[in-house]
Amino acid sequence: MAQPPVIEMKSMVKQRDTLTIGPLNFEIPQGCVTAIVGMNGSGKSTLMGALMGFIHLDQGEMHIEGERYNIEDDATWKQKIGYVPELPNSEDDDQTPDELATLGAYWYNNWDWNLYHKLMAKYEISPRMKLSKMSKGMRRKFEIILILSYRPDLLLLDEPTSGLDPISWKLLIEDLQQVMEDGKHTIIIATHVIEEVKRLADYILFMHKGQLLVWAEKDELFDAWKEYWIEGLDAGDLKGAPGVSWAEQEWKVTRVISNDPIQLEGYFRDHGIHPTRIQSMPLDEIMIHMIRMEDERRGRL
Amino acid sequence: MFMPIQVNENSAEPLYAQIKNQLRALILSGQLEVGTLLPSIREFASQLKCSVITVRRVYQDLEVEGLLRTRQGTGTFVAHVQEDDKDKYRKKAVEEAILAAIQAALQVQMSEAELRACFDEMIMRTWDVSSRGRPKGTTEE
Numbered sequence: 001m002a003q004p005p006v007i008e009m010k011s012m013v014k015q016r017d018t019l020t021i022g023p024l025n026f027e028i029p030q031g032c033v034t035a036i037v038g039m040n041g042s043g044k045s046t047l048m049g050a051l052m053g054f055i056h057l058d059q060g061e062m063h064i065e066g067e068r069y070n071i072e073d074d075a076t077w078k079q080k081i082g083y084v085p086e087l088p089n090s091e092d093d094d095q096t097p098d099e100l101a102t103l104g105a106y107w108y109n110n111w112d113w114n115l116y117h118k119l120m121a122k123y124e125i126s127p128r129m130k131l132s133k134m135s136k137g138m139r140r141k142f143e144i145i146l147i148l149s150y151r152p153d154l155l156l157l158d159e160p161t162s163g164l165d166p167i168s169w170k171l172l173i174e175d176l177q178q179v180m181e182d183g184k185h186t187i188i189i190a191t192h193v194i195e196e197v198k199r200l201a202d203y204i205l206f207m208h209k210g211q212l213l214v215w216a217e218k219d220e221l222f223d224a225w226k227e228y229w230i231e232g233l234d235a236g237d238l239k240g241a242p243g244v245s246w247a248e249q250e251w252k253v254t255r256v257i258s259n260d261p262i263q264l265e266g267y268f269r270d271h272g273i274h275p276t277r278i279q280s281m282p283l284d285e286i287m288i289h290m291i292r293m294e295d296e297r298r299g300r301l
Numbered sequence: 302m303f304m305p306i307q308v309n310e311n312s313a314e315p316l317y318a319q320i321k322n323q324l325r326a327l328i329l330s331g332q333l334e335v336g337t338l339l340p341s342i343r344e345f346a347s348q349l350k351c352s353v354i355t356v357r358r359v360y361q362d363l364e365v366e367g368l369l370r371t372r373q374g375t376g377t378f379v380a381h382v383q384e385d386d387k388d389k390y391r392k393k394a395v396e397e398a399i400l401a402a403i404q405a406a407l408q409v410q411m412s413e414a415e416l417r418a419c420f421d422e423m424i425m426r427t428w429d430v431s432s433r434g435r436p437k438g439t440t441e442e
Contacts, residue, residue, distance in 0.1 A: 180343050181341060183343070280310040
């Protein structure tokens with residue numbers, strides 16, 4: 001508890017063309033996986049760039065392990081981060097994995113040749129093939145291997161698994177879990193893959209139109225959303241019931257989406273309502289309802 | 302190590318409470334023996350697809366209850382369980398199941414007398430069935 005968060009973002013603002021990102025306030029706790037989710041163009045990659053120190057903030061500040069981040073500290077900071085950007089770096093096109101690994105060994109104090117060779121063999125990457133000749137998935141795997149090989153404290157992964165086949169995907173998820181095992185590493189992952197969030201994440205940071213819609217512990221978020229099916233009740237009868245985010249009638253069944261199940265179930269008990277079905281909701285549906293509620297709220301302003 | 306814990310996604314009970322109750326049941330019923338090393342927090346979280354925060358809370362709470370013990374650098378173990386705690390738990394588990402049955406009876410407006418009769422019948426059926434060597438827990442329709 002006493003240890004400061006790996007990253008603390010304070011009132012970050014960044015103007016991007018027509019989109020204003022921020023003000024954003026959040027923390028990235030050590031030993032945890034934080035997943036950044038959101039639609040295309042919601043500001044995820046800009047946020048990743050800011051965390052990496054690539055993007056100059058218009059306002060606000062970033063604190064690393066309790067200290068304010070300065071561009072002068074950059075070399076130290078980069079030693080600790082493994083960053084996989086959304087798109088491959090075209091400057092590396094003519095390089096081979098072994099050439100880039102030699103460079104990595106030169107730059108990074110913690111470079112681990114054994115780990116590099118082990119991972120290259122495990123993921124079956126040709127060490128002397130030019131990156132431009134690789135398939136999208138193979139190049140992606142290599143990019144991840146390259147950063148894992150210098151054992152950074154913090155992994156910053158922007159849609160790392162796009163283009164990966166299902167078997168490589170599973171291996172990678174397991175390897176990332178392995179990295180997290182000692183509780184000293186931290187991962188920030190921007191992703192559209194719901195299953196990745198389910199399997200890996202401890203915290204969820206949900207971006208929408210440049211704003212932070214939710215920053216929550218994953219299980220709390222899932223516990224806070226439930227779907228109920230109720231027979232013999234009109235959707236209109238639930239007017240004034242607490243915790244109802246959405247209610248619609250489909251034939252004889254009313255489907256209720258709740259964003260406060262404890263309150264709503266209390267209401268059900270008091271009014272003698274017995275749902276025939278209760279179920280948890282997948283992340284994408286939770287996101288859809290959050291966006292709808294946010295848009296309604298903004299519409300009212 | 303694989304833990305026989307199953308999260309019910311169709312339950313209003315928070316994930317944290319589900320995991321804690323099931324783990325406690327495994328310990329008190331003796332299915333997890335004293336001294337068993339539990340999975341690391343991260344490993345358990347990935348098995349259950351939940352966050353490490355939830356698992357850490359469960360381990361801490363059960364440690365406070367005296368059911369688990371954490372040794373720095375080694376991991377979390379099942380601690381010694383008092384015999385009378387086990388007895389209490391056996392009774393409590395059955396009581397909870399009966400309570401659930403009573404709730405079901407109330408939902409279909411069954412009277413107390415009907416419920417008692419139903420219960421007696423079920424007991425007789427179960428004991429008769431097992432004495433005829435049928436598998437335990439199965440009843441004839």
